[in-house]
Every structure is written in structure tokens, then in C-alpha cells.
Amino acid sequence: MPIIAIRGLKKSYASGNEKVDALKGVDLAIEAGEFVTIMGKSGSGKSTLLSILGGMNHPTAGEVEMAGVNLYQLPGEKLADFRARHLGFVFQSFHLIPFLTALENVMLPLAIVKMKKAAKREAAHKALERVGLGGKVDRLPNQLSGGEQERVAIARAIVTNPHILLADEPTGNLDTSTSEEVMALFRELNEAGQTVVMVTHNPENGAYSDRTIQIRDGVVV
Ligand SMILES: Nc1ncnc2c1ncn2[C@@H]1O[C@H](COP(=O)(O)OP(=O)(O)OP(=O)(O)O)[C@@H](O)[C@H]1O
Numbered sequence: 001m002p003i004i005a006i007r008g009l010k011k012s013y014a015s016g017n018e019k020v021d022a023l024k025g026v027d028l029a030i031e032a033g034e035f036v037t038i039m040g041k042s043g044s045g046k047s048t049l050l051s052i053l054g055g056m057n058h059p060t061a062g063e064v065e066m067a068g069v070n071l072y073q074l075p076g077e078k079l080a081d082f083r084a085r086h087l088g089f090v091f092q093s094f095h096l097i098p099f100l101t102a103l104e105n106v107m108l109p110l111a112i113v114k115m116k117k118a119a120k121r122e123a124a125h126k127a128l129e130r131v132g133l134g135g136k137v138d139r140l141p142n143q144l145s146g147g148e149q150e151r152v153a154i155a156r157a158i159v160t161n162p163h164i165l166l167a168d169e170p171t172g173n174l175d176t177s178t179s180e181e182v183m184a185l186f187r188e189l190n191e192a193g194q195t196v197v198m199v200t201h202n203p204e205n206g207a208y209s210d211r212t213i214q215i216r217d218g219v220v221v
């Protein structure tokens with residue numbers, strides 16, 4: 001059984017008098033342990049698909065089944081709980097809180113987890129070590145390079161040890177060599193057991209994944 005199964009997924013947005021059909025019927029199955037990249041032109045629906053997978057964007061039609069659970073049939077608080085336990089999300093622009101240190105940023109997803117404060121600090125420390133930032137845990141985001149900020153965002157996504165890691169354009173703002181480092185890190189996390197679904201513009205990133213899915217005008221081609 002795939003860990004992610006999407007059936008007949010549609011998403012329309014209303015903007016003013018206009019209706020935008022961002023996804024027009026997507027079927028997709030992703031196996032546990034796979035590393036999948038999603039590619040397609042700007043506006044093709046990639047972020048829409050990923051945010052729906054992340055439980056953050058209700059589809060207009062269709063189903064998202066994750067780890068055997070029909071995501072959007074869960075009541076609100078159960079959905080939040082499912083997200084906290086199973087999903088890690090790395091956003092298009094890192095979304096770090098500027099006045100919190102790297103360690104505090106990484107601790108954020110643990111806020112709703114029942115754990116002692118000291119254990120949370122330790123988990124965040126470990127996650128930062130895993131991304132190679134064990135020596136910079138007390139820095140504020142603006143005291144870190146772009147690649148380091150990205151790695152803090154990745155540490156934050158993995159601090160809960162999620163089964164599924166979703167990343168939207170994680171190397172979009174990085175130079176080539178930093179981008180390669182970040183991709184190697186995702187590969188490493190994948191090899192350690194995490195299922196990775198990543199949106200990317202860069203065809204070279206596809207080389208790190210097991211499979212590339214092309215999306216065009218809201219459909220998988
Ligand atoms: N909240 C929204 N309201 C209205 N339209 C939206 C909204 N979000 C996305 N869209 C539209 O849906 C379509 C798909 O957008 P989406 O963000 O999924 O594209 P994308 O493939 O991620 O693009 P990019 O590569 O530029 O990030 C676009 O036409 C976009 O303008």
C-alpha cells in the first residue's frame with residue numbers, strides 16, 4: 001500500500017470574479033521510502049499540490065490518503081495532530097522567525113508535543129547537528145547564510161522525526177554548490193528512511209530523487 005495515494009484531486013481558487021483551476025484531476029501514488037521530485041512551470045500547480053499533501057489546503061474535490069488515513073475527512077484538531085506526527089514541511093521561503101535563535105526555531109513544531117522542555121531542546125539540538133549546524137544553534141536567522149537558514153528550516157521539519165518530508169523549492173534561493181549540499185542532505189534523510197516529496201524548478205535536483213513527476217496546467221503528464 002502506498003504511503004501517499006491521491007485520487008481525482010482538484011483545486012479551484014476564487015480570485016475576484018475569476019475562478020482559477022489550479023489542479024484539474026490528479027492521481028498519484030507514492031511508496032514509503034520513495035524520493036519524488038515534482039517539476040513544472042511556474043503556475044502549473046506544484047505548490048498547490050504540496051500544500052494539499054501537507055494538510056494545509058482543502059481540495060475542491062478528490063481524496064488524499066496518507067498512511068492509510070483520509071486526510072481531509074479528519075476533523076480540524078485531528079488533522080493538526082496528524083500533521084504534527086507524520087509530516088515535516090520545508091517552505092519555499094524558509095519562514096524562520098527572525099527574533100528566535102536557530103535552536104528556538106527548530107523547537108517550534110514541538111510546542112504542541114508532550115515532552116519536557118529539556119528533551120525538546122535536546123531534540124532540536126540533535127536535528128541541528130544532523131544538518132551540520134551543531135555549532136551555530138544560538139544564532140539568529142540573519143546571522144546565518146542562506147544555505148544555513150535553509151538547513152535550519154530542514155532541521156525544523158525533521159525535529160519530530162516525521163515519516164514524510166515535504167519541501168517546496170528548498171534550493172530556490174541558493175547558489176549551485178549550496179544547493180547541491182542541501183540536495184545531498186535530503187538524499188541522506190531519505191536513505192535514513194524518510195519519504196521525501198520535493199517541488200523543484202531545477203532539473204539537476206531530479207538526479208537526487210528516485211522519480212520525477214511532471215505537472216503541467218494542473219495535471220500530471
Ligand atoms: N490563494 C490563491 N488564490 C488564487 N489563485 C491562486 C492561489 N494560489 C495559487 N493560485 C493560482 O493557482 C495556480 C497554481 O499556483 P501554484 O502556486 O500551485 O503554482 P506553482 O506551480 O507552485 O508555481 P511557482 O513555480 O511559481 O511556485 C496559479 O495560476 C496561481 O496563480
Ligand SMILES: [Mg+2]
Pocket residue numbers: 046047048092168
Ligand atoms: Mg510554487
